[in-house]
Amino acid sequence: MTQLYPRLLPAAAEQLFAEQANSSISDLSRGARTAHPAAVFVATGGTRVAEADLNQHRKAVLSLALESGFPESTSADDRNRFDIVVARYLHSELAMVPAEASSGDVWAFFAAVLLPDVTHWRFPNPIRDRVLGTDLTRHTFGRLWWRAQLVWSNTSSDPYEALEMIGGEAFGQIYERRASLGASPALVRAIVTVWSEFGSDDRKRDLLRDFLKRILRLTTFVSFESMDTPQIRELLRNILQATNEARHR
Numbered sequence: 001m002t003q004l005y006p007r008l009l010p011a012a013a014e015q016l017f018a019e020q021a022n023s024s025i026s027d028l029s030r031g032a033r034t035a036h037p038a039a040v041f042v043a044t045g046g047t048r049v050a051e052a053d054l055n056q057h058r059k060a061v062l063s064l065a066l067e068s069g070f071p072e073s074t075s076a077d078d079r080n081r082f083d084i085v086v087a088r089y090l091h092s093e094l095a096m097v098p099a100e101a102s103s104g105d106v107w108a109f110f111a112a113v114l115l116p117d118v119t120h121w122r123f124p125n126p127i128r129d130r131v132l133g134t135d136l137t138r139h140t141f142g143r144l145w146w147r148a149q150l151v152w153s154n155t156s157s158d159p160y161e162a163l164e165m166i167g168g169e170a171f172g173q174i175y176e177r178r179a180s181l182g183a184s185p186a187l188v189r190a191i192v193t194v195w196s197e198f199g200s201d202d203r204k205r206d207l208l209r210d211f212l213k214r215i216l217r218l219t220t221f222v223s224f225e226s227m228d229t230p231q232i233r234e235l236l237r238n239i240l241q242a243t244n245e246a247r248h249r
Contacts, residue, residue, distance in 0.1 A: 002046035003053075003095045007105035008113060010132070012038030016112040017131050020120065025071040028117035032058065036113045045099070058114050060089055065118045079122065083144055084163050090141060091148035091160070098149065104133025107142035115141070137172040147171045150188045162189055165196035173208050177216060187224045190232040191215065198240055211243045 008016075020028060034054040041048050068074060068082035090096075100106060111119040111131045119140045123130045129138040136142040150171075151162035166174075174191060195208065215236070224232055 001095060002097050002100075003049045004041050004046040005049050005094070005096065005100060005106045006036065006039035006041060006054075006109045006113075007103055008036060008109040009038045009040065009105065010108075012036065013105070013108040013112055013132050016116075017128060020112065020116055020131075021125070023116075023120070025117050025121055028120055029071075032116055033113050034058070036109065039109055039113065042100075046097070054114060057094065060093070061086055061115055061118060064089060065121065070118065070121050073124075080167070082122065083147075083168060086141070087144035087148040087163055088160050090145045091152065094145070096145065101142065101145050101149070102136070104136060104139070104142070107133040107136065107139045110141045111139065137175045143168070143172070143175070146175055150174065150185070151192055152185070153189055162192045166192045169205060170195060170208055173205065173212060177212055184219075184224045186229060187215075187219075187232060190229065190236055194233055194236040194240055197237070198244075207244060207247060210247065211240050214239050214243055 020031075023031070034051040062070070064085050065082060067085075068078045074082075108131065111133070119126060119131060122140055126140070127138075129135040130140045133139050133142055136146060147166075147168075148160055148163060151166070152159050153162070174188065191212075195211070218239075222235075227235070
């Protein structure tokens with residue numbers, strides 16, 4: 001059953017963002033709520049999530065944060081591990097459809113009302129995009145749901161195994177091009193796999209950008225949907241190799 005989530009109106013989200021800027025993690029934990037007077041639901045399209053369910057989601061994400069070192073400072077590895085397990089949880093347990101997940105106001109509610117302490121722990125002194133949902137490629141929780149959505153596979157024993165293959169920066173570049181690449185989930189998963197095979201990381205963002213540009217040019221006249229997975233991966237390996245060679249000429 002598709003669930004609808006509260007949407008925090010922008011003015012209220014801005015106010016909470018300002019109020020929480022200098023708050024301690026313990027104060028933010030005490031201020032966490034499952035409802036807000038300025039939160040609304042869309043009129044149709046699903047069932048409104050119950051406050052009891054929101055409380056359960058808070059407890060689950062908080063538990064995952066505790067396993068990653070919350071509320072103390074953590075290493076980059078701990079933060080990356082947190083992102084992966086929370087991406088799995090949000091995508092598999094929220095019963096949220098892409099239309100709902102596309103709303104920055106939904107994720108503003110998660111970041112500023114339901115989980116403000118986790119938000120400020122994951123990104124100390126967060127910028128607006130981490131909280132307000134103004135850019136979902138950077139939002140504390142929204143980016144994780146979409147990261148899982150783009151790599152999810154119903155043909156794998158672990159539908160989320162590709163989450164382990166790609167870092168947050170690389171995901172952001174792919175997500176920014178979702179309108180073209182997202183139309184073919186098999187293509188997105190193949191990009192993630194080939195990129196990880198190459199031994200690439202977030203520091204090679206320029207290479208990834210050029211790689212994705214070449215793929216996008218191909219989507220205008222190549223039907224990736226008609227190709228099987230090995231064919232797509234082989235084509236992408238050739239494109240990545242050519243991209244890398246071109247950058248070293």
